[in-house]
Amino acid sequence: MELFSINNLIKKAVENINQIKESGRLVVGIPQHGIIPDELFHAGGIFPLHLTLGGRAEQEIGDEYLSPTTCPFGRATIGCFDEKNELYSKIDYLLTGTFCNGVQNIGNYAKYFDLPVIKFITPHTTSNSAFTFFLDEILKLKVEIEKITGKKISKNEISKSIKLYNKVRKLLRELNLYRINIPSKIQGLELFYLVHKVFLLGPEIVIPELEQILSDIKDRDPIEKKARIFLTGSGICLEDNFYELIENECNGLIVGDDLWSGYDFYRVDIEENGDPIECMAKKYLLYNMCGRMIPDPRINYIFNIYRECKAQGIIYHILKYCDSYSGLKYEFKKSLDKKQIPVLELERDFAESNIGQFKTRIEAFLEMIQ
Amino acid sequence: MITIGIDVGSLTTKAVVYDGKILGTFISRSGHQFERAGIDVFNKVLNIAGVKKEDIDYILSTGYGRYSLPFTNDKVTEITAHARGVNFFYPNVRTIIDIGGQDSKAMRVQNGQVKDFMMNDKCAAGTGRFIEVMAKALSVNSLDEMGKLSLQSKNPAQISSMCTVFAESEVISLFAEKKYSKVDIIAGIHNSIAKRIGGLVRRLGKIEEDVAFVGGVAKNIGVKKALENELKVKIVSPEGDYPQLTGALGAAIIAYERANKK
Numbered sequence: 278m279e280l281f282s283i284n285n286l287i288k289k290a291v292e293n294i295n296q297i298k299e300s301g302r303l304v305v306g307i308p309q310h311g312i313i314p315d316e317l318f319h320a321g322g323i324f325p326l327h328l329t330l331g332g333r334a335e336q337e338i339g340d341e342y343l344s345p346t347t348c349p350f351g352r353a354t355i356g357c358f359d360e361k362n363e364l365y366s367k368i369d370y371l372l373t374g375t376f377c378n379g380v381q382n383i384g385n386y387a388k389y390f391d392l393p394v395i396k397f398i399t400p401h402t403t404s405n406s407a408f409t410f411f412l413d414e415i416l417k418l419k420v421e422i423e424k425i426t427g428k429k430i431s432k433n434e435i436s437k438s439i440k441l442y443n444k445v446r447k448l449l450r451e452l453n454l455y456r457i458n459i460p461s462k463i464q465g466l467e468l469f470y471l472v473h474k475v476f477l478l479g480p481e482i483v484i485p486e487l488e489q490i491l492s493d494i495k496d497r498d499p500i501e502k503k504a505r506i507f508l509t510g511s512g513i514c515l516e517d518n519f520y521e522l523i524e525n526e527c528n529g530l531i532v533g534d535d536l537w538s539g540y541d542f543y544r545v546d547i548e549e550n551g552d553p554i555e556c557m558a559k560k561y562l563l564y565n566m567c568g569r570m571i572p573d574p575r576i577n578y579i580f581n582i583y584r585e586c587k588a589q590g591i592i593y594h595i596l597k598y599c600d601s602y603s604g605l606k607y608e609f610k611k612s613l614d615k616k617q618i619p620v621l622e623l624e625r626d627f628a629e630s631n632i633g634q635f636k637t638r639i640e641a642f643l644e645m646i647q
Numbered sequence: 648m649i650t651i652g653i654d655v656g657s658l659t660t661k662a663v664v665y666d667g668k669i670l671g672t673f674i675s676r677s678g679h680q681f682e683r684a685g686i687d688v689f690n691k692v693l694n695i696a697g698v699k700k701e702d703i704d705y706i707l708s709t710g711y712g713r714y715s716l717p718f719t720n721d722k723v724t725e726i727t728a729h730a731r732g733v734n735f736f737y738p739n740v741r742t743i744i745d746i747g748g749q750d751s752k753a754m755r756v757q758n759g760q761v762k763d764f765m766m767n768d769k770c771a772a773g774t775g776r777f778i779e780v781m782a783k784a785l786s787v788n789s790l791d792e793m794g795k796l797s798l799q800s801k802n803p804a805q806i807s808s809m810c811t812v813f814a815e816s817e818v819i820s821l822f823a824e825k826k827y828s829k830v831d832i833i834a835g836i837h838n839s840i841a842k843r844i845g846g847l848v849r850r851l852g853k854i855e856e857d858v859a860f861v862g863g864v865a866k867n868i869g870v871k872k873a874l875e876n877e878l879k880v881k882i883v884s885p886e887g888d889y890p891q892l893t894g895a896l897g898a899a900i901i902a903y904e905r906a907n908k909k
Contacts, residue, residue, distance in 0.1 A: 607850075614852065619763065633711060634750065638766055641726035645761045 281470055283515060287330070290477035291363045297324045298367055303425065305395065306368040308354065308383055309476070310376040310512070311537035311567050312399050314415060314557045316547065319479075320438040321422035321430045326368060327476030328383075329538065331357045332516040333627045342386050348599040349626040350514060351379030358390045364477075370425065374398050377569050377601050395421055401571045403563050412558045419554070435553040442547070445480040448487040449543035452494070456532050457586050460499030463490075465508065465531025465539075466520040472542050473515045502530035504647040507583045509575065510568070510594035510602045512538035517627060519594065527639040533586030535566055535579060536594075569601040576612045583618060590619040590646040592639070597626045619646050648906040649698055650705045652898025653685055654725060655712030658748030658775055659863060660684040661892050664696035665899035671696025672892050681712030689718070704909075707902035709894050711749065723901055725894045726752060726764050731901055732893030733859045734759030736885045741855035744844055744874065744882075745894075746864035748775040753848040755855060759897075765847045773843040775864045777814070781836050784815050785822070785829055790867045797834040797869030802827065804835030814839070834869065841873035848878060858882045865890035 294304060304324045307313050318325040331339075331353025338359045339352025357365045373384025374397040387394050398414055400407035423429055449471065455462040471490075474483045506529045513519050513536060523529045534540045545564045548556040566574055583591060591613060595603045606622055613620050621642040623635060649670070654661040660677045664670040673692040677684045685708070693700060708719040709728040729745050733756070743754040751773045754764040767773060778790060787793050797803075804827040806814055818836065821827050827835070848854060858880050864870055865884045875882050884890045 611852075614763075624768075634766065637711070637724050637726070637750075638764075641724040641761065641764060644724060644727045645764070 281466060283470075286470070286474060286477060286515070287364065290326075293478050293482065294324070294326065294364055294367045303369045304367055305370045305372055306365065306392075307372050308350075308376070308380045309537055309542075310380060310569070311541045312376055312561050312565055313372060313397065314418075314561055316435060316438040316442050316553075316557060317415065317419060317430070318422060319441070320434040321419075321426055322428065323370075323422060323426065324479060326364070327473075328354050328357070328365070329473060329476055329515045330354075330362065330364065331514055331627075333629055335360065336627045342389065343382055346598045347382045348377075348379035348511070348596045350512070350596060350599070351382050353514065353627060354383050355386050358387075358392070368392065370395050372397055376567075377599070379599065400562065401569060403565070403570070408558065408562060411562045412555060415554055415558055432553055435557075436549065439547045439549060439553055439556070441480050441484075443549065445475055445484055445487065446543035446546055448484065448491065449475075451491055452487065453540065453543070455494050456530075459587055460501070461505075461530055461532055462494050462497045462499060464500060464524050465506075465534065466524050469513065469520050469539055472539055475542070477515075500530060503528045503643045504590065505530050505532045505586070505588045506643075507532065507579070507586055507588035507591045508534040508536065508539070508594060509579055509591060510536070511596040511599040512536045513594070514538070514627075519625075522632070522635065523592065523639055527636060527643060529639065529643050532588050533582055535575065535582065537567060541566060567601060568605070573605050573609075576609060580613070580616060580618070590621065590642060592642070593620055593622045595622065595624040597624055648704045648903055649702050650707070650899050650902035650906055651689065651692065651703055652728065652895040652900070652902055653689060653706065653708045653716060653719070654710040654728065654892075654894035654898060655681050655685050655708060655715060656710045656725075656748050656863075656894070657712075657750075658779075659891065660688045660710075660712070661895040662688045662692040663892055663895040663899045664692055664698055665896070665903055667903065669896065670698060672888065672895070674888060674891060677712065681715035682717070685712065685716040686718075705902040705906035707898040707905075709898040720902070721905075723898055725750075726754060726761055726766075728894045728897035728901065729861055730754060730756045730761045730897065731759045732895070732897030733861060735896060735900060736889070736893070737857060737859050737883055740857045740859040740883070742848065742851070742858040744848060744858065744860045744865075745862040746774060746840075746844065746860075746870070747862040750774060751844055751847065751862075751864075753844065753851055755851050763851055765850050767843075767847065773840045775862070777840070778836070778864060778867065778870075780815055781818055781833075784818050785832065787829075787833070790864065793833055793837075794866070794868035794870065796830045797837050798872065800828075800830045800834035802831050803838050804832045806832075806835045806839040834873070837867070837869040837873040838877070840864075840870055841877040844874060845877040854878055854880060856880055860884045861890045861893045863891045 309327045315325040335353040335356030338356035342355045371387045371392045372395045547560045649666045661674045706719040708716045708722045709725045713722040745752045751767045755762045860882045
């Protein structure tokens with residue numbers, strides 16, 4: 278299997294998107310954040326392309342549009358649209374909403390790229406009224422998709438898509454066990470890469486590859502690194518080198534995470550028995566563990582999965598101006614200090630000028646906990 | 648067993664030869680070629696200690712340029728190294744403040760082991776480079792002199808900018824306005840550094856004593872006093888050049904332990 282080649286993955290994603298467009302299907306760009314039902318677009322015949330590209334150069338282009346107090350993800354995404362890269366230029370619609378300030382800003386600036394916007398308003402709480410509202414939003418989204426494609430989406434089609442996505446999630450969870458258990462046989466970087474393959478290529482293409490890895494993984498050599506790390510906080514974009522920095526340059530092993538760009542994507546399945554729309558709403562709202570939720574549901578949850586992963590410390594990753602994760606950072610650290618869990622807090626953007634400082638912090642943290 | 652710790656910092660490169668006690672030390676400017684600085688310091692410290700290259704059992708590098716030296720056995724971060732170096736002088740220290748050329752760090756330690764740490768962001772505020780720029784703006788020759796002058800101040804100026812570039816403009820304006828004397832401005836600069844470092848230390852939780860202050864800036868008595876006022880604790884620093892050498896010393900001690908385990 279070909280691993281960790283971001284350029285190859287982007288090349289494949291471009292080929293895939295070209296085929297999708299040639300077949301007459303539409304493409305929607307999704308700034309994921311763990312709250313958008315991909316299954317609904319899939320059932321409606323629209324390809325949900327997760328927006329996860331962009332690095333330092335795109336962030337700088339984004340600076341020309343957005344305030345520097347917008348998160349690097351938001352700025353880099355706008356930079357990608359400005360660059361008219363081969364992938365983003367194929368997007369027909371942009372989904373945006375109230376997930377966070379960065380995503381809202383991406384939506385506000387879509388007009389500069391002649392991109393029609395689909396709005397999806399997402400609550401920040403899990404109360405009954407929030408759930409009813411969210412359910413209604415999903416129904417509205419379904420109607421919007423039907424209007425765009427001119428085709429009704431049947432319950433059967435939604436159930437089929439749910440089953441397909443559940444299958445990819447189940448395979449990723451099985452693989453994840455090989456990173457959680459000691460000795461680990463898969464790095465965090467590899468799982469991160471595989472999740473992004475689903476984001477960019479769709480589940481149908483990735484499922485056979487995941488099955489192949491699962492049948493081969495038992496024969497792999499154990500991975501030996503300095504220390505086992507749990508990664509929490511802001512999501513990591515595909516072209517960001519943060520996983521490489523921790524695992525390849527500093528020799529740590531990310532054995533668990535709760536990122537929307539990682540474990541959160543495959544953590545929970547959608548129930549297959551019951552009304553599919555309601556089941557989708559449950560998974561995406563009631564099981565949402567994103568820092569955008571009020572109150573922040575993560576502390577107890579993280580404590581439990583940190584133990585399951587047998588991690589030795591937590592890296593709390595904050596993209597600058599990602600309010601969902603920076604607001605409670607002191608409270609978060611204090612709570613984990615009380616449980617005697619070592620936490621390294623790293624606030625960063627996509628600039629490369631301070632890589633040396635981050636490397637020192639990560640290495641010192643690994644030396645401290647090993 | 649004889650070992651060497653080499654701390655390649657952004658401004659200065661330091662080396663310590665160690666065999667259970669300190670046999671020799673040397674400090675030199677790093678310049679822009681870390682590898683050359685490391686080799687020079689290595690050769691000079693061997694001469695000073697009266698030790699031959701072939702007698703060295705283990706070499707450990709640390710500091711910003713720790714990856715630049717091809718002749719070492721291994722490398723360790725300056726955070727781990729300073730904790731061990733400080734422990735050599737002060738075994739009861741629980742909090743370390745290290746202000747170097749381009750970094751400032753606060754560490755909570757126990758028996759020479761790091762328990763938690765905080766580090767400054769990428770800007771130069773509150774670092775040795777910041778004081779160097781301010782010293783230049785005020786025509787003061789050295790860190791030591793900055794420290795001594797600041798102790799004469801009775802009315803420290805308020806420096807509101809912590810960005811090195813803006814603070815330099817602010818300092819020049821204050822000087823031009825003749826509202827404050829040079830010593831008051833220097834004391835104001837030290838207070839502003841102490842405030843920033845105080846924030847870093849407090850983020851570690853309750854300040855645990857004893858508190859040690861190391862790194863090149865610890866040789867500036869004015870910053871040390873300002874930190875004592877800010878944190879309301881007594882701060883200890885090793886004598887002479889040793890505040891600057893604790894990283895290299897810590898690396899040499901870790902090297903010594905590793906060599907003995909071989």
